[in-house]
Amino acid sequence: MLSRRGVRVIALARRSAPLDVARHLGAVASINVTETPDVVAAVKALTEDGLEPDSVVEAAGNPATWQQALAMVRRARS
Numbered sequence: 012m013l014s015r016r017g018v019r020v021i022a023l024a025r026r027s028a029p030l031d032v033a034r035h036l037g038a039v040a041s042i043n044v045t046e047t048p049d050v051v052a053a054v055k056a057l058t059e060d061g062l063e064p065d066s067v068v069e070a071a072g073n074p075a076t077w078q079q080a081l082a083m084v085r086r087a088r089s
Contacts, residue, residue: 014038021057021064023050051083 014020014037022033022041030041040057047053058064063085069076 019059021054023054050079054083 020033020038022030022038023044024030024033024041025043025045027043030038030043033041042050042053042057044050055061055063063083065085067080067084069080
C-alpha cells in the first residue's frame with residue numbers, strides 16, 4: 012500500500028518468502044535480518060539521505076524489534 016502512494020519501502024524479515032513478496036509489491040529494498048549483522052546501519056544506509064527513515068512500521072510484535080525500530084527511526088527535529 013505504501014509503495015503505491017510513493018513511499019520508499021524497505022522491508023525487513025527473518026525469512027526470504029516475505030521479502031520476496033515485499034519486493035514484488037514494490038519495496039525498493041529488503042533486508043534479511045538473520046543475515047545482516049547491523050540491521051539499523053543497513054537501513055540507514057538505504058535511506059535517501061543516509062540518515063534515518065522518517066517512519067518505521069514494526070509488525071513483528073517482538074520487544075527486540077521494537078528496540079530496533081526506535082533505534083533506526085529519525086527523531087523529531089525542533
